[in-house]
Amino acid sequence: MQLSAAIEAYLRELAEVRRLAPATVRAYRSDLADLVTAIGDLSPAEVDIEHLREWSWAGAQQGLARSTLARRTAAVRGLFRWATEEAIIPADPSLRLVTPKRGRTLPHVASTDALRIVLDDLAERASGGDAVGLRDSAVLELLYGAGLRVSELCGLDVDDLDPARRTARVLGKGSKERVVPYGGAAARAVEAYLVRGRPTLSARASDAGAALFLGTRGRRLGPRSVYDLVARTVGPVVGSAAVGPHALRHSAATHLLDGGADLRAVQELLGHASLGTTQIYTHVSSERLKETYRVAHPRA
Structure with a gap:
């Protein structure tokens, strides 16, 4: 062999x-x-x-x-x-191969005020009834409101939502399923999209299927379209044209911890296998606290 x-x-x-x-x-x-x-x-x-x-x-x-x-x-x-x-080789030659240490950079995080402006602006545009505007508002509200990965969002079907409980059943990394909550703003945006936006988009294709979010041609929305939407709307508020959907996930986690959420609860929400992955957001919160201190404290 x-x-x-x-x-x-x-x-x-x-x-x-x-x-x-x-x-x-x-x-x-x-x-x-x-x-x-x-x-x-x-x-x-x-x-x-x-x-x-x-x-x-x-x-x-x-x-x-x-x-x-x-x-x-x-x-x-x-x-x-x-x-x-598998007994293909008698000994493992990679045992002495050194793994390079991974550098860890702090993720892009938008402030709560900046995100409120972006999301409120999208909601105002959606109020006119445009199908794409309704969809975009629901996409960003759910990404931020539930801390979803873009693959999890794009993989959602209509039946994965439980509007009464305000929860979504998502399929995460390693095909691990979890149920995540979302808030009132996301619930209102998703309901408006389902009632006034999705029917218009689904009529543009004969095979729209059960997908929750649809593209302009009536088929399941793809990650590339979500990246473009986030870059166009959220990118300017975090100062990076290259920002993607993960910025909303990072922001959701950081804002939860800033608000006093338990680290284990945030881990479960995000679907992290390791608590160490979630702990990076405590560093983000710490950096934000230090910056606030430097700006506001008279003895800083």
Whole structure:
């Protein structure tokens, strides 16, 4: 068996048995294909630590982000650990491969006042009854109100909402399902969209299906359209044209913690597997507190 064949078998294991997210499998496929390009399609037993170090070093020299280098290392370690467990190779050559330390940057966060202006402006535009305006208002209110990932929002069906309880059933990373609450503003925006906006959009396609949010052609709204909407409306208030839907998720988490929410509750809302992932928002809140102190305290 050559390295390329081993990689395909490993990726099938990740997708079909371990059920990793498709995006993760695609990223690992790209990383491991790059390894084959760099060292050649050797047999797995021929690959040694020097091959792996050279490949890792080449990635660093290309200026790849630390997070990308860390993921590449994880992909290779996973491959050779699996190959060892499957008795394809006698020993794991990746054990001594050092994982680059990941740099952690604080996420973009919009202030509550800035988001209120954006959301109120969208609600005012939607009041005219335009289907796209109604949809856009509901999209942003739900992204912020429930702290959703863009994939979770785009994957919602109408039946995933429970208007009486103001909750949504979402499918998160690793196909993990959770139920999240949303507030009154999101409830009003979604109801207005369902009554006056979605019927107009669904009439534009014969196969609109059960999708909650529809595009201008009547089919399920895609992540790209949501990115464009957020960049156009929220980007200016956080000072970045490259801001995406995650800025609303970051903002929701930070504002909850600023308001006294329990860290564990925020973890459950966001669907984080690890509390450590959620804790980055405590650093954001701390930085905001320090900035307020510097500006407002006479002895700062």
